[in-house]
Amino acid sequence: MTRTVIRGGLVVTAAEEMHADVLIEGERVVALAAFGTSAAEGWTADREIDARGLYVIPGGVDAHTHMELPFGGTSASDTFETGTRAAAWGGTTTIVDFAVQGVGATLRAGLDAWHAKADGNCAIDYGFHMILADVNEHSLKEMDLLVAEGVSSFKLFMAYPGVFYSDDGRILRAMQRGADNGGLVMMHAENGLAIDVLVEQALAAGHTDPRYHGEVRRELLEAEAVHRAIKLSQVAGSPLYVVHVSAASAVAELAAARDQGLNVFGETCPQYLYLSTDNLAEPGFEGAKYVCSTPLRPKEHQAALWRGLRTNDLQVVSTDHCPFCFVGQKELGRGDFSKIPNGLPGVENRMDLLHQAVVDGHLSRRRWIEIACATPARMFGLYPRKGTIAPGADADIVLYDPSATQTLSARTHHMNVDYSAYEGRQLTGRVRTVLSRGTVVVDGDRWLGRAGHGRFQPRATCQYLI
């Protein structure tokens, strides 16, 4: 077994910061020892990695990605191969992607199809959530089997009637099943039936530009759906995880529920923290690059999201990485914003954008690691194998240079998409070296990883309950 020592860095986990050396044997961390102590100096290794001046952090856990997702008459442009490689370049070493149940099909068929897309193609480890698009007697029973094989979370949609939408009765039934089998319900909380009325009215009035995507998907209809989802989860006695929260009033609903002691959790994404309706209103058809659901909100919402991340009313930042090229994909919605495929690229940028939040004073270093690594791992049953640096954990480790600078651009990113939502943005901090289960996959500018190194990770049930 290869023995590797990472020497001289500042180890940052959600729990603590310490100048320590890290000993790795094979795929696992076996020991940490304070820098300069005799214990650490006595370690012999096949390979020494010099981490002086760098942070040594757990690899990022991105709990919300959509590689190759068929959506809006096209498919997300990153495959599991290109998307997991881009993730690794950005310091993320685990993704949890969404397998999809087709309407009229079984969970098994959907999960098998997603395994087939990912198997042998991923550069980093991965797990699956299951999208429940058709709640019925059979799929409810199948939920138990999926939980038992490590697919322990289920996304339901209050949005997208005719596609993924479930009515309140179906949602309640899925939540009741989750309360029994430990499966965590993840909610896309927007009132899709009401939104579709507003879409129709906007188009009839000749409002076809991308910015109307943001206008019809009203903040009130996000907050209302979050509120309703919370009440349904209370009736079912189940925990609830609300994905891609973008509105201040939605955060307020989560905070109120949490103040009652409920197991209600919220995720936001970098696009809601850094981008706004100003981007959706960019001239020409540029706004299409920023069409996602929930939509970008006016800038004023950002302060509430940052505050939620500080107060732990929001626990996780994932990307909702769902890239569509501008040319040929986003363009499907020229003349009709409702035909723009929904989703933004970002799997490569999350760790850096959140480090910038440390630089800007929004988050502490430990909180950065907590929302990007440790909590997503605990929320989705991957801890402590993922999300921390400790004896026994997988050696998914990033050496991060906090003082290097970079400029985000489609010219230099590794995601398979022809634009960056953050084009030209300058950041302080950059990934230097990435290890995935003890294997160096990124070293400076060199790619050393390979498709197929990444393994499916069966997950336990939620480890974050109050």
Ligand code: URP
């Ligand atoms: O716009 C988005 N978020 N696309 C991906 C599907 C979803 O609802 O997460």
Ligand code: ZN
């Ligand atoms: Zn969603």
Ligand code: ZN
């Ligand atoms: Zn609170």
Ligand code: ZN
């Ligand atoms: Zn999503």
